[in-house]
Amino acid sequence: MSLHLAVALDGTGWHPASWREPGARADELFTAGFWVDQVREAEAGLLDLVTFEDSFALDSDRADRAQGRLDAQLVALRVGPVTSRIGLVPTVVTTHTEPFHVSTEIATLDYVTTGRAGVRVRVSSREDEYALFGRREYGNETREGLFDEAADHIEVQRRLWDSWEDDAEIRDAATGRFVDREKLHYIDFSGDHFSVRGPSITPRPPQGQPLVSALAHVDVAYRLAARGADLVFVTPGGVGRDGPTGDAEAILRRVREEEAEVGRTGDPLHVLGDLLVVLDDSADAARERLARLDETDGRELRSDARTLTGTVADVADVLESWHGAGLAGARLRPAVTAHDLPRITRELAPELARRGLFRTAYDADTLRGHFGLARPADRYARA
Amino acid sequence: MAKKQIHLAAHFPGVNNTTVWSDPASGSHIEFASFRHFAQTAERAKFDFLFLAEGLRLREQGGRIYDLDVMGRPDNVAILQALAAVTDHIGLAGTVNSTFNEPLDVARKLATLDHLSGGRAAWNVVTSWDEFTGENFRRGGYLPKDKRYLRAQEMLATAQALWDSWPADEVVADAASGRFLRHGSDTERSGAGPSTDAGRFAIRSDQFDISGRFPVPRSPQGRPVIIQAGDSEEGREFAASSADAIFTRHAELEAGQEFYADVKARLAKFGRRPEDLKILPAATFVLGDTESEAAENARQVQYQQVGPATAIAFAEQVWNRDLSDVDPDGPVPSFDPKTADDVDSGSHISKGRASVRMYKDPVAVANEWRELGEREGLSLREVVIRKNGRHTFVGTPQRVADTIDEFVQSDASDGFVLIPHITPGGMDVFADQVVPLLQEKGSFRTEYEGTTLREHLGLQPSPTTVAAVSVEA
Ligand SMILES: Cc1cc2nc3c(=O)[nH]c(=O)nc-3n(C[C@H](O)[C@H](O)[C@H](O)COP(=O)(O)O)c2cc1C
Numbered sequence: 001m002s003l004h005l006a007v008a009l010d011g012t013g014w015h016p017a018s019w020r021e022p023g024a025r026a027d028e029l030f031t032a033g034f035w036v037d038q039v040r041e042a043e044a045g046l047l048d049l050v051t052f053e054d055s056f057a058l059d060s061d062r063a064d065r066a067q068g069r070l071d072a073q074l075v076a077l078r079v080g081p082v083t084s085r086i087g088l089v090p091t092v093v094t095t096h097t098e099p100f101h102v103s104t105e106i107a108t109l110d111y112v113t114t115g116r117a118g119v120r121v122r123v124s125s126r127e128d129e130y131a132l133f134g135r136r137e138y139g140n141e142t143r144e145g146l147f148d149e150a151a152d153h154i155e156v157q158r159r160l161w162d163s164w165e166d167d168a169e170i171r172d173a174a175t176g177r178f179v180d181r182e183k184l185h186y187i188d189f190s191g192d193h194f195s196v197r198g199p200s201i202t203p204r205p206p207q208g209q210p211l212v213s214a215l216a217h218v219d220v221a222y223r224l225a226a227r228g229a230d231l232v233f234v235t236p237g238g239v240g241r242d243g244p245t246g247d248a249e250a251i252l253r254r255v256r257e258e259e260a261e262v263g264r265t266g267d268p269l270h271v272l273g274d275l276l277v278v279l280d281d282s283a284d285a286a287r288e289r290l291a292r293l294d295e296t297d298g299r300e301l302r303s304d305a306r307t308l309t310g311t312v313a314d315v316a317d318v319l320e321s322w323h324g325a326g327l328a329g330a331r332l333r334p335a336v337t338a339h340d341l342p343r344i345t346r347e348l349a350p351e352l353a354r355r356g357l358f359r360t361a362y363d364a365d366t367l368r369g370h371f372g373l374a375r376p377a378d379r380y381a382r383a
Numbered sequence: 384m385a386k387k388q389i390h391l392a393a394h395f396p397g398v399n400n401t402t403v404w405s406d407p408a409s410g411s412h413i414e415f416a417s418f419r420h421f422a423q424t425a426e427r428a429k430f431d432f433l434f435l436a437e438g439l440r441l442r443e444q445g446g447r448i449y450d451l452d453v454m455g456r457p458d459n460v461a462i463l464q465a466l467a468a469v470t471d472h473i474g475l476a477g478t479v480n481s482t483f484n485e486p487l488d489v490a491r492k493l494a495t496l497d498h499l500s501g502g503r504a505a506w507n508v509v510t511s512w513d514e515f516t517g518e519n520f521r522r523g524g525y526l527p528k529d530k531r532y533l534r535a536q537e538m539l540a541t542a543q544a545l546w547d548s549w550p551a552d553e554v555v556a557d558a559a560s561g562r563f564l565r566h567g568s569d570t571e572r573s574g575a576g577p578s579t580d581a582g583r584f585a586i587r588s589d590q591f592d593i594s595g596r597f598p599v600p601r602s603p604q605g606r607p608v609i610i611q612a613g614d615s616e617e618g619r620e621f622a623a624s625s626a627d628a629i630f631t632r633h634a635e636l637e638a639g640q641e642f643y644a645d646v647k648a649r650l651a652k653f654g655r656r657p658e659d660l661k662i663l664p665a666a667t668f669v670l671g672d673t674e675s676e677a678a679e680n681a682r683q684v685q686y687q688q689v690g691p692a693t694a695i696a697f698a699e700q701v702w703n704r705d706l707s708d709v710d711p712d713g714p715v716p717s718f719d720p721k722t723a724d725d726v727d728s729g730s731h732i733s734k735g736r737a738s739v740r741m742y743k744d745p746v747a748v749a750n751e752w753r754e755l756g757e758r759e760g761l762s763l764r765e766v767v768i769r770k771n772g773r774h775t776f777v778g779t780p781q782r783v784a785d786t787i788d789e790f791v792q793s794d795a796s797d798g799f800v801l802i803p804h805i806t807p808g809g810m811d812v813f814a815d816q817v818v819p820l821l822q823e824k825g826s827f828r829t830e831y832e833g834t835t836l837r838e839h840l841g842l843q844p845s846p847t848t849v850a851a852v853s854v855e856a
Binding site for chain 1: 413414440448453456458464467469483484485498499521549562567578582591595596599602691692693
């Protein structure tokens with residue numbers, strides 16, 4: 001069985017000094033070409049998907065760091081029509097958004113890409129993000145409550161995607177009916193934070209259910225993924241808010257335990273390990289590059305995911321060992337996109353292929369297809 | 384003097400009975416290929432912008448989902464963003480509701496669309512507030528009707544403050560000096576290097592209490608183009624104070640001139656010039672090689688648009704009761720409509736449809752229909768067609784081009800939002816046959832001259848901006 005390989009795109013890269021590196025194109029950060037070229041590079045490397053980071057609040061006030069952020073869903077939508085195989089997975093903040101809007105937006109991404117849409121959900125854990133919306137008191141939230149809300153958010157998205165059966169549109173000229181309304185369904189979701197009646201305004205998207213994912217470092221997040229996601233990103237050898245996250249085996253055990261506890265049915269979660277990569281021809285060169293970047297930024301790089309400074313072979317070794325531990329693959333965070341993304345696509349992907357661990361051509365054209373997931377039956381359809 | 388120029392928008396066929404789905408030429412209403420075809424046709428014809436309507440809940444009638452019209456649509460801003468990838472010039476206008484959205488999210492989306500389309504974004508601000516739609520959203524039907532424009536006004540003012548919150552050309556991204564932003568204060572708030580206040584705002588009003596930093600640097604247009612579509616007194620004032628264009632239903636010469644004069648006269652008190660607000664009525668069209676062929680085509684389209692079931696459904700909206708036992712090919716019912724005390728109260732048979740609010744006096748409407756039917760010997764279906772099925776422009780391409788130009792030159796409008804009845808090919812014939820005639824008249828562009836939608840519409844650039852924004856209402 002081969003690995004799944006994803007890249008996490010975040011501006012010019014995951015190192016805050018990345019914008020100052022050669023080829024970074026930081027002055028183009030807010031143009032379409034900047035994003036299109038990155039995703040095309042990832043697609044040339046045959047990757048399963050790219051994720052787009054997002055947050056309503058800015059990361060820092062430092063005028064010497066890259067500033068500004070576009071809406072991740074719209075970035076994915078702009079890229080959709082000019083790519084053809086790679087999955088596109090924007091981040092969505094569940095705490096401050098309407099599940100109804102998110103559901104139709106992701107369905108639209110799925111239509112635009114004919115089946116390559118996913119979504120990564122995130123809860124809001126920053127006070128400044130609350131102030132931008134002014135609707136809720138930061139101090140009143142509990143972590144459990146936020147994650148329960150995220151699970152509800154996913155549930156509503158999913159029910160809305162199913163709220164039109166595939167054959168609801170009948171165009172029956174004899175009776176004048178465009179749809180068979182027996183095949184449109186109220187979802188009647190009711191929860192602590194919202195109630196949603198439905199049906200969706202958007203018919204069921206090409207994949208039926210676009211792929212749902214989350215990044216998780218702690219039990220409450222593993223549980224969220226077990227309840228509602230298809231894919232979970234984890235951080236073996238990394239550090240979460242509660243301290244070290246453990247190795248790949250320990251994390252995978254926790255994920256499977258949560259799946260059992262919440263009574264998950266159907267396909268088990270695909271678990272991908274996150275790794276921040278600084279790649280060079282030698283480990284020394286990579287270390288020197290990281291040191292130089294840190295010096296430029298005036299601060300040592302901080303990361304929740306393990307940071308690997310080394311060669312492509314070093315990364316391949318880690319991914320192979322994770323694979324041995326049972327992970328389905330990895331999501332790589334390039335420290336400097338301009339430098340590290342081409343190394344991933346042009347060197348790492350072929351290296352993994354040589355080891356028999358990665359595809360040499362795409363064999364599916366939907367995101368679910370890349371993960372071997374069938375198009376699911378509609379939950380409302382009568383058998 | 385140069386001739387007054389016509390502005391044209393292409394309305395993707397709507398989710399209503401204007402769109403004919405039973406025609407063999409009628410394609411998908413949801414696949415991206417349909418949107419691409421439609422947008423590329425409009426761009427080929429040098430239209431100012433593409434326009435998408437919005438409805439956030441499937442309509443119902445008699446307690447059931449209304450099944451006679453085309454249904455299903457993508458998210459507007461999302462599909463426009465994707466269309467930016469397959470077009471280069473045309474403006475991209477989306478209807479986005481001000482009641483069931485938050486200003487930071489909407490402002491960020493439109494600023495993103497503006498960046499990733501190179502300055503082509505427009506927002507049609509609509510105020511649907513009803514509880515029926517609210518059932519799909521976090522806060523339900525929380526907003527009283529009389530606050531709909533207060534919220535819209537504050538929403539727009541807030542969005543504009545957010546768009547203005549980054550100085551122009553603030554991003555310099557100078558790798559050598561390490562300055563990403565042009566301005567930075569010397570106070571080292573974060574401990575390393577100069578800090579920035581770009582995007583900082585604080586807004587406190589009846590509807591909003593928000594603060595922080597807006598995350599998107601100033602976009603190519605500064606402020607995306609603002610469109611308004613609402614007809615009440617409040618709606619007109621809102622447009623006069625804040626919009627760049629109005630989408631109206633007044634597409635008849637005299638009514639159009641009246642509306643045009645009324646709205647343009649309101650501009651001065653807001654310190655604006657007549658050319659700062661474009662008036663664009665909705666218009667449908669049916670063409671033919673001869674006048675009589677066009678008239679016959681129009682008649683056929685009307686019968687497609689108002690089938691027997693649709694005729695009954697329309698009558699039910701007036702009578703406010705089930706009429707499934709009425710014969711559409713028989714006379715207009717002789718009994719009176721059931722009057723709801725207030726059609727907005729939620730008790731009306733039809734839900735999620737703005738036009739029911741137009742039947743302010745259903746008994747009078749029923750009388751009118753009955754008299755017309757008796758006078759001319761028309762069936763119920765024929766009466767509905769007469770009353771609801773009129774096409775704005777019917778004729779040869781030359782006749783239609785002449786009429787459009789006459790409207791604009793005589794100040795009945797500044798152009799039109801054209802609504803074809805076939806998806807996605809309904810605009811092709813207009814693009815091929817009418818637009819060249821308008822160009823021959825010297826009333827419509829032959830090439831795009833500017834790059835942004837503001838430039839296409841001949842609007843002034845957005846005001847430039849302040850470094851930190853604070854609004855108190
Ligand atoms: C030409 C026209 C088009 C409209 N399109 C939409 C639409 O797509 N979606 C929507 O929710 N409301 C739409 N509306 C409704 C108005 O925007 C407005 O919210 C409603 O008419 C109530 O405001 P009013 O009382 O000022 O008319 C439209 C109105 C007009 C006149």
